[in-house]
Amino acid sequence: MPKNLPFVDIIIVGSGASGGACAWKLSGSGAKVVLLEQGNWFDQNDYPGDSNDWEIVSKNSFSFNPNIRKLDSDYKILDENSDIHPLMYNAVGGSTHHWTAHTPRFHPSDFRVKTLDGVADDWPISYWDLEEYYDLNDVMMGCSGINGDPANPPRSPRPMPPLPLGKDGERIAQAADRLGWHWWPSDSYQASENYKGRIGWNNQGTFASKNKWKSIASTDHTYITPAIENGLEVRTNCAVQNISVDNNGNLTGVIYVDSKGTHYFQEVGKVILACNGIGTPRILLNSKSKKFPNGLANSSGLVGKNLMYHPYASATGLFNENDINYTLGPLANIIIVQEFYETDPKRDFLRGYSFQMNRSHGPAHTALGSGSGGVSIPWGKDHHDEFSKRFKKYLGFAIISEDLPELHNRVEIDENLKDKNGIPLPKVFYKTSENTKKLLNHGLKSAEKLLKEAGSYDVIKQPLIETAGWHLMGTAKMGIDPNTSVVDSECQTHDVENLYIIDGSVFTTSAAVNPTPTIQAIALRTADKILKG
């Protein structure tokens, strides 16, 4: 039997991008708020960098992939049936410890896909409903960027100027100008100046620098530390097993297990799930009861369905010039190109994509294929020549596609395989759609054109980056109709009062940009709605 714990007003499960933001907003309200996190606090001095073996660490214990990393805080994801491998980091701050911090916003059109293109669904909220929360989040996380982007609505100024473009970024910008294409300095939650106790990028060194990591926002510092000062309680190494309801379907509490294997029943008034597009449906599907035999909040049958990733393709351009070092500056949040963002009826696919410029990687990653379409450079007598052609001489574009929701792309629970705490594991099913393949193919041709315009003598294309499942969305869809969605416009589940979901699970559609600012804006808005009752 689990140990009973005295009542608290609100439990937030997960302390990453959304959980941290929500916890801060709710803290200081007078309510007793507890944040449960399955990982531990993360020491910024543990970031790999500044040591010779950082590439070994980044391929193993600091891998993006929990199935490779296998830390105590991780659970295995059964992804054999997925074209793309899901990624996440589990610690206080979640995946904001392991990201490039590239932070574009959704476009207003992203919330109206059904109206504009006749596919998927419209969101029950608009860009304008989120705008004030986007702005607040930019201040809290610390956004580097600049106003005037013609691809996006006007907005309030970012608190910091953009990160340096570098000579290579300028080369791409000038090439885009010659083609008449859109480009803009990337918005980033990497500080370009010292900001709220965070050191700014000092225009020195490569992305491998440890200080680079420290200039990137993570919610343990931006949100959770100030929330603790407001009275938030954080419980680490606590894995949630399920959420309990009574026979009438009313929320009663959360059952979780700590690192010693002790089980607790935490009586609670409201529960807010912030565990990402795999962790959240995992908890809901593991929370079966008489009232909810198919999992909690799942009367629509849509919990776990409509998994969206943002499939990526990559085009890498090789350059001859030795006067530019293509490793200096941030790895990825440099320039965004949104020339092909909206649906164009002349194309053979719906919706669109963004390009994100990225730089040359370190020597081991280069040897292992980061500059050659994911294929390791040859071994044997040609090895050194091939390495020399690539090392510090490539830059490229990641093409991030809008991923339309499809029911067969989904998260389920494996009833037999369990983690170390005895909690059933998630299994993921995902097939890249024909629309996405056409879209990415178009993106690769466009990227090749831009790279050649910039002077590349050879462009290597990777049609799908299988290892790029950074963005986990759609598995507890937001909507008006309880029959076709899991949460309402304020992120409360249709089926269970006082149960909320605030991570990427609630995305109705995915847009074609990184989701974190939108996830955090939704989390802040939800907290605001809860506070206003």
Next chain:
Amino acid sequence: MSISKLDINILYEFFDLIIPSNEKMPPASEIITEEEFLKLISTTDKYDEGLSNVVSFIRKEPTARVMGGPMVVNEKQRADILILMESIIPDDFSTLIETVYLLYYSKSEIHEKINWDTREDSEENKIDSFDPAILKNISKKTPFWKKV
């Protein structure tokens, strides 16, 4: 970890075929120590299955068996074994390649030879701050976001 010391000795015989020397760069066996290789494969189980399969492939390969074992085949025969391995067990072969490349390119001697300098206090590693003048052309583009 399921790799024995003898297994590691067998793998070492192939390292210089994977990364040979040239006039500037040393071969893999001069750079990767047994201790480092052991450390890499003992801190994770990620490489266990792949490297075990690689060793097993080498041991069972007909040329090696006929010649009296993998330690006595000549360089040409070892190269042929690697070519065969790459085509028959590509995933396991990739595991071998990953370990060799990671260890080789993580050494300061190699970083020096390929001019990989991540020091923040290096003048060569300084880049200029963002200059808004670069926005001159793109700023003239008519806003094209959809108003919905």
